[in-house]
Amino acid sequence: MRYYIISGERSGDMHAANLIKAIHKSDPAAQFRGMAGDYCQAAGMDLTTHYEEVAMMGFLEVVFGFRKVIKNLRLLQRDLLAFNPDVLILVDFGGFNMKMAAFAKKKGIPVHYYIPPKVWAWNQSRVYKIRAFTDKVYCILPFEEPFFKKFSIDATYVGNPLMDEIQNFQPHPFFHQKNELSYKPIIALLPGSRKQEVENMLLVMLDVVAMFPNAQFVVAGVSNIDQELYKPAEQKGIKVVFNQTYDLLHHAIAAVVTSGTATLETALFRVPQVVVYKTSYLSYLIGKRLVKIKYISLVNLIADREVVKELIQDAFNAKSII
Template identity: 50%
Template sequence: MRYYIITGEPSGDMHAANLVSELKSLDDNSIIRAWGGKRLVSEGVEISKDIKDISFMGLWSVIINIGVIKSNIEYCKKDLLAFKADALILVDYPGFNLKIAEFAKKNGIKVFYYISPKVWAWNKSRIYKIKKYVDYLLVIFPFEVEFYKDHGVEVTYVGNPLLDEIKKNNISFSYKESKPVIALLPGSRKQEVDKILPLMLSVVDDFPEYNFVIAGNKNFDKDYYTKFIRNDNVSLVYDQTYGLLKNSKYALVTSGTATLEAALFKVPQVVCYKTNWLTYIIGKLLIKINYLSLVNILLNHLVVKELIQLELTKENLRLEIDSMIKNQEDIISDYNKIINLLDKKGASKNAAKFILCN
């Protein structure tokens, strides 16, 4: 079969690459073209567009690049038809991918959506487009099955592909720790890092028995992070987030997928989030969920403390780190429940088998 895959960020590139590995093992005649990055390249996939050229982060970046985005959409449509795909596989990246799903559907190309847009959190209007233009929706969280069923959409739960990546155990960590490590994962958006990282670092002197290690994002150079650091026992590593989590005792994590990754590595955490007030108010109006972190959403109760906006202060963070340390066994017990929920013995393989059978 001829597969055309579209992803738009590094996490999607990772999951798409693991999916491609399984597709190739099951389909000797597979021919694959994709929008992706270095992980898909490592699987021998022909790349149509590199994600570094199509990833626009934040509303302002989208606005000033709107012409480029429209041009990319038109290029993708032409490239998809020229490739003569049997199947289109969309991986997350909903703003772009739902537009291509509509085009593919109208042109008789079978549409698979792997890793659903988070419509259960916000922008439920996308459900209509998914229902109309997506032939098969493969989801990675068990609660999404019931959510979509309530909205008249049949989905298939394949398990969570983060577990596939972690189980490969292809993890490096160059930092040599002399004390137990508290990992700092301040996120990838500058406006969030600017507000969150200084608060994370404000508690360093209160916990001298630990080393604090920042998971650096390649979007920012070393000088950017260094300007925040005022303590001796703070270090910085790049492209080693999994290695850092594997070797950490605790973590302070900006909300997002990283909260789930910390849970899968069984690292007790405090979730931190702070942004500018306009973004926060808009988010409060749009996001209709009880919790911000995936860890708490999955079990529908407070597993890890969330310090959001005004609650994220030095004093509150210090208190919650103490509480986390005290209650770490309960946290890890809940993490084990999450792992059992998400582990379907190979999400990537399950997804590949489903695609081949449909």
């Protein structure tokens, strides 16, 4: 079979890569093409474009990057038709992927959505578009299946792929030596995997360091964004370890984590954390009006109570983190 996959960020790329590996076990001749990242490429997918071409955060940032997004949307639409897959598999990345779902449905291509948009959080009217444009939905949060079934959507809760990812993780036996770390207790700083996230989060996180002289702070870096973004940490003598987040969490005694998939990963490693998030002021105001949930971290959303502290926008400052 021929599979066209579209994922728009690092966590989705990781989950899509594991999906590719699983499909290959039952269908060794399967062909994969689409938009994703390094994980999917390593798993055998032919990339039309890298997700970094369209990765953005915040309402305002998306507006300013609109032409770039449209350019890549049209590129993928043309490529989808040329590849003529048996199925289009969309992974998270709701705004972009829903446009691809509508296009594919119109062209008669079956649409399966793995990790659907969080329509239960804001703008629930979008659920009708999911019903109209998808053939099957695979949920990774337990409360999503009954939510979608209320709207007559063929949805199945398949468990969270992070559980498999972490269960299969093998810690590096020489993590400290490899990264020239001391054996002081480690506090992990996870500023995110997108350019705008690191720009918005890292400097404030670094302001906390001086208050904990008996610990060593280590930044979880990702190699698919400009490494100059991590210069402020290096200038303060703070180690940045690239693409070793699970090893870092395995050793950490605490963490400051940008809201996203990493909050759940940190919790599954049983590391106490403070969850933080900041975007442009206008994006924040728009989001505050639209978002209809009590919490922003996956940990608190799943538990439906405040398990971890959340510091959003102006509350995200060094004093509050400390």
